[in-house]
Amino acid sequence: MLLSELLKDWPCTILQGSIRRTIDGITESSKRVKKDYVFVAKKGVVSDGTTFIEEAISNGAKTLVIDRDNIDLTSIPVEVTVVLIPDSSLFISYGSAKFSDNPAEELLIIGVTGTNGKTTVSHFIGQLLKELGHKTAVIGTTGLYIDGKLTETIQNSMTTIPAEQFHPILRRCMEQQVTHIVLEASSIGLSTNRLAHCPLTVGVFLNIGMDHYAEHGGRQRYIDAKKLLIPLADQLVINEDDETCRVIGEGLSEPPIYFSRRHINGKQQPKVLLPNLGHHNEMNARAAIGALMALGYSLRAIKPHLHALRLPTGRLEKYEEAGVEVYVDYAHTPDALQAVLEALSESTKRLITVFGCGGERDREKRPQMGAVAAHYSSHVILTSDNPRTEEPSQIIVDILSGMVGFATPVEVFIDRHQAIRYAVTQAQPGEIILIAGKGHEQIQQIENQKMHFCDMEEVKKSFSYRNAKK
Structure with missing residues (x-):
């Protein structure tokens, strides 16, 4: 050119x-x-x-x-x-x-934003579109998937990748006969104009919770960043149960498609869509159905394909051995942690929670997450997430400040490897372990060093260690 x-x-x-x-x-x-x-x-x-x-x-x-x-x-x-x-x-x-010859203008693109659930909803939409006969790509935190298969990883696990990488990916998708794109639209990605020249057929608002306040300069700026999705989309799908999202919907010139725990686009839908995966994933499924309805599909056409829905990597990802159930989940906000713990605590099993909070991120959410973990768990093990340049022990002190007044036993292992091993070796048959915060991530950042670290790998190693001790 x-x-x-x-x-x-x-x-x-x-x-x-x-x-x-x-x-x-x-x-x-x-x-x-x-x-x-x-x-x-x-x-x-x-x-x-x-x-x-x-x-x-x-x-x-x-x-x-x-x-x-x-x-x-x-x-x-x-x-x-x-x-x-x-x-x-x-x-x-x-x-x-x-420079990529504007590929977004030739594709049907669905953008999903929200504090929690972007990855799950994006994959649910992609799975439904595939079931309905469309070659579909999902682009987000866990990589580039075409028809459910991982084809490219995303550098630094960026939720919304920079424009200079994004548009060439869209062009490559077109060359592979992809017709539909589902992408995660993060507040950071929207506020830095990464999607400014990506017209969307559908935009989905899932929820507005606590995350990235510090990076945006406060809650309202975070909300304003999310709202940048509105002018990009022809049609919007909004969670009516989320107060902030509902207010956003009320301010639109064109009515959106609403979904809630009671209905989807005004139609009563009382039955649980995804049994055993928790209320939050039922809501994620409803958001995906709303997106498909925005594309013109009827509920009747969508329903037969709901059986195909599968959670992506690092979202309530399960491993079971010796009668112990272990779940790895990306939950790293108070709302997300509560949703996952509510889902797991529906059983009568004893629940052990292993988690930490990221450094250089919203400090005010740390005590809230501590309180949530103490409320729902039988036992809490605090550890490091990605402390970055913060002192890990100070992050844990911040979390502990929210656990005052709870009788829940709490132990601290700053080393995440040790925390996971301890949880696995101490767990008894019939108990559940939740390891929260990192999910699919493959690295841990301590100071300025990034090292390979995968929670699920650590779980499996810990069971090997447990078995060798017998």
Whole structure:
């Protein structure tokens, strides 16, 4: 593509160089720059892209795009074109879509947002669409799935991937005859314009709980970020039981499709759709049904396919040995942890909960999660999640502050490996263990180091250790 073609529909000022040059790619990462790439020097939360201009040029960038006019042009070679635009995050979205020939405009796309349940609902929608004969891709936290099969993993397990990777994935999906895309739309992804040039046929609002407040600067900004899904979608599906979502629906010019524990799109639906998987997964199934109805399918056409619904990896993922049931789940917010514990505590079995909270994230949710765990569990084992640069023991102290007044026994193992092993070796036949917080994740971040860590792998190793001790 010619640079002039990329820029012709976008407001810009050429500060230096020519736009009559061929470009071979566009990126906001200097490390991904190749020969004749456009480097968008975006200002991020942690670092500023302008500090990587020299590296980008060294790697082959022949065009720089910036949204600040205080750059020193004397340090940039004259053969490098420099373009000034109003908003770099919007431009990387626009440019990535255009460079891939706007694949989103040729696909039917469903975007799912919410504090909890995005991955499960996305996979449920994908499974129903496959059952109905559509070749479908699901893109989100756990990777890229085409017709239920994992075909690509997502770098750093990003819920909503950057636009420069997203649009090429859409193009590759089209080349494989995919017609329907289901994607997770995170608040971070929406607020950073990763989906700004991705028109949606359907947008789904699941719930608004406590998560990412610190990253957005407060609860209202978090809600405002979620609401950025609205102008992207032709039709909206909204959880009427969630007060914040219901208010969002009431403010729409066009009525959405509502789902709740009582009905789907105004039709009574009293029967449990997914027995034994908890109320929250019944609601997830209802959200998926609502999305299919937004696509024009009747409840009668959808119902015969509900038997095909399966939870994705790391969502109430079960392993059983020696009469002990172990569940690994991604629950990392108070609402999500409560939903999972409510589902598991419906049995009369003794319930052991192993969990921690992530570092550098919403501290106010830690005591709430502690209280939830103490209320529903027979025994709680506190440990590390991804402490990042925070002191793990301080995170645990924050969790413990919410457990005051409960008689539930609590033990602490800062090392997650030790916590899981202890839970497995101490559990008796007939008991249930929930290991919450990381789910599908394959890494643990301690300080600035990322190490391989998989909860389910640790569970199986712990049973081997338990058996060897006998």
